[in-house]
Amino acid sequence: MSWLSKTLSSTIGRKLIMAITGLFLVSFLFVHLIGNVALFYDDGGASFNKYSHFMSTAGIIRVLELVLVLGFGAHIWTSIQLTRLNKMARPEGYAYELKPAKEVSWFSRNMGLSGSIVLIFLVTHLQNFYYRYHYEEIPYVVYAPAQLYPQAKNAPKEVVTSIDSVAGHTVLHVTQKQAETIAPQLNTEALKDMQQLVQEVFTKEWWFAILYVVAMFLLGFHLNHGFQSAFRTLGLAHKKYTPFLTNLGGLISILVPAGFASMPIYFLIKAFM
Amino acid sequence: MNLNLHIWRQKNKDTKGKMVSYQVNDINEEMSFLEMLDVLNEDLLRKGDDPVAFDHDCREGICGACSMVINGRPHGPTRTTTCQLHMRFFNSGDNVYIEPWRAGSFPVLKDLTVDRSAFDRIIQAGGFVSVNTGSAPDANEIPIGKEIADEAFNSATCIGCGACVAACKNASASLFVSAKISQLAMLPQGAAERKRRAESMIAQMDAEGFGACTNTGACAAECPKSIDLANIAQMNREFIGAKLTSELV
Ligand code: HEM
Ligand code: SF4
Ligand code: FES
Numbered sequence: 001m002s003w004l005s006k007t008l009s010s011t012i013g014r015k016l017i018m019a020i021t022g023l024f025l026v027s028f029l030f031v032h033l034i035g036n037v038a039l040f041y042d043d044g045g046a047s048f049n050k051y052s053h054f055m056s057t058a059g060i061i062r063v064l065e066l067v068l069v070l071g072f073g074a075h076i077w078t079s080i081q082l083t084r085l086n087k088m089a090r091p092e093g094y095a096y097e098l099k100p101a102k103e104v105s106w107f108s109r110n111m112g113l114s115g116s117i118v119l120i121f122l123v124t125h126l127q128n129f130y131y132r133y134h135y136e137e138i139p140y141v142v143y144a145p146a147q148l149y150p151q152a153k154n155a156p157k158e159v160v161t162s163i164d165s166v167a168g169h170t171v172l173h174v175t176q177k178q179a180e181t182i183a184p185q186l187n188t189e190a191l192k193d194m195q196q197l198v199q200e201v202f203t204k205e206w207w208f209a210i211l212y213v214v215a216m217f218l219l220g221f222h223l224n225h226g227f228q229s230a231f232r233t234l235g236l237a238h239k240k241y242t243p244f245l246t247n248l249g250g251l252i253s254i255l256v257p258a259g260f261a262s263m264p265i266y267f268l269i270k271a272f273m
Numbered sequence: 274m275n276l277n278l279h280i281w282r283q284k285n286k287d288t289k290g291k292m293v294s295y296q297v298n299d300i301n302e303e304m305s306f307l308e309m310l311d312v313l314n315e316d317l318l319r320k321g322d323d324p325v326a327f328d329h330d331c332r333e334g335i336c337g338a339c340s341m342v343i344n345g346r347p348h349g350p351t352r353t354t355t356c357q358l359h360m361r362f363f364n365s366g367d368n369v370y371i372e373p374w375r376a377g378s379f380p381v382l383k384d385l386t387v388d389r390s391a392f393d394r395i396i397q398a399g400g401f402v403s404v405n406t407g408s409a410p411d412a413n414e415i416p417i418g419k420e421i422a423d424e425a426f427n428s429a430t431c432i433g434c435g436a437c438v439a440a441c442k443n444a445s446a447s448l449f450v451s452a453k454i455s456q457l458a459m460l461p462q463g464a465a466e467r468k469r470r471a472e473s474m475i476a477q478m479d480a481e482g483f484g485a486c487t488n489t490g491a492c493a494a495e496c497p498k499s500i501d502l503a504n505i506a507q508m509n510r511e512f513i514g515a516k517l518t519s520e521l522v
Contacts, residue, residue, distance in 0.1 A: 235510030
């Protein structure tokens, strides 16, 4: 074995993989959250759909997507190996269960549980959005200038499914087929209507909305311990800054999941008000 | 006070053990926990039964021998060694569950006694500094700043009891190993063998089959010598530095 594979297959080496991939995933969460804020703009989905289009077509993003998949893969794979190794280290358990001291957080003892629920969530999340966006037939949308609305609003159903006017745009809801004819006529590009898809999933398949909110709690638990733990794993712990990192992790573990959870909640409230 | 004891009884390494219940009466609250077990053992001997085997030596909290998990906590409810735990922390009628340290790397030899020689082998792998034999060097020959001396001393207070392993959900020996690595990494005497020490002690720790560290802090919370969790981060730092720069492959 080379020094590198020896290093990375030791207990500390495996933890280094967890910490580096874990912090990378945290950075991904931030980017993902900031991008998704576009869902809240009341512009007929223009910002969010353009953002989604960019994210699914730009070359650099496809490369980052690959890095992300590898990051998740390494994090999950290593977590399985560590869990097995840690179980093997105590083949015969206590007859009377260990009672952890009160300083020991429940979150820290259940990283495997919170991680596994996040993983289940991740699979449904990818099916709901990634898979449907890329591989299923979903509605399209064409954004035309606002002044086109009076002229376009009477367009026949065969050409345009429905038309809206929102701040700054005339929004033409179309099928993929319709998009092929109408978009070139208007000299613009048809976009997949991701905003619509998100809204439909969260309101028509509302159980997903509930799963999302629950999963975000578990993600919060994971980050509550994980964030500061990753720095310790990387060798960074000192009374000068560890309390700050712990508090920062606490804050992130509330704000990031709350930000994501606010999206299904927003669509549910909007639908039922 | 009277207590209902439930104690792990196991004949030897190769047999299966089980919890067995005993009653002890008229226990004085000023007794230490080990003295309470002495009372039980005298009772058992009188009846012609096999006394409960447990490790003990100094009975003053400095040797680390007195290993047992009491009601789910290594060394019992207080942050001391078992020999320094007094019966005033218990009430008459309490059920008290007593078990050995549980870790694959600490096989049970008999009842509450476990084999902790895995720790010795880790220390032998590098937990020392090499010095010439002959006349002892002068004290204070190498000046060391007070802050560093204090920090190194804190790490040096580890008594090798193994409570950290017993308390960890992963049976990880990280706190024990990191205390020695950190202590010697901070001192000029440890500098020459610093990288080799980190690499070989951690390799031995893994070879013994201890688990990895999840940073739960259960070890530091139970350590009778209050070894700080920051030692583990320092060990990780030493490991990373050694792996990236040492000449050993
Ligand atoms: C966005 C998703 C995720 C993020 C941001 C994340 C982040 C983290 C971070 C920062 C750590 C701390 C690393 C350390 O202690 O050095 C960690 C640990 C861990 N993660 Fe994740 N994680 C995610 C998803 C998952 C998933 C899907 C699983 C499992 C199926 C998982 C399982 C674990 C486990 C078991 C640990 C603890 C490892 C140990 O210390 O023994 N994580 N995670
Ligand atoms: S670190 Fe603490 S608990 Fe672990 S062996 Fe040393 S003294 Fe015992
Ligand atoms: S018997 Fe020595 S520390 Fe308890």
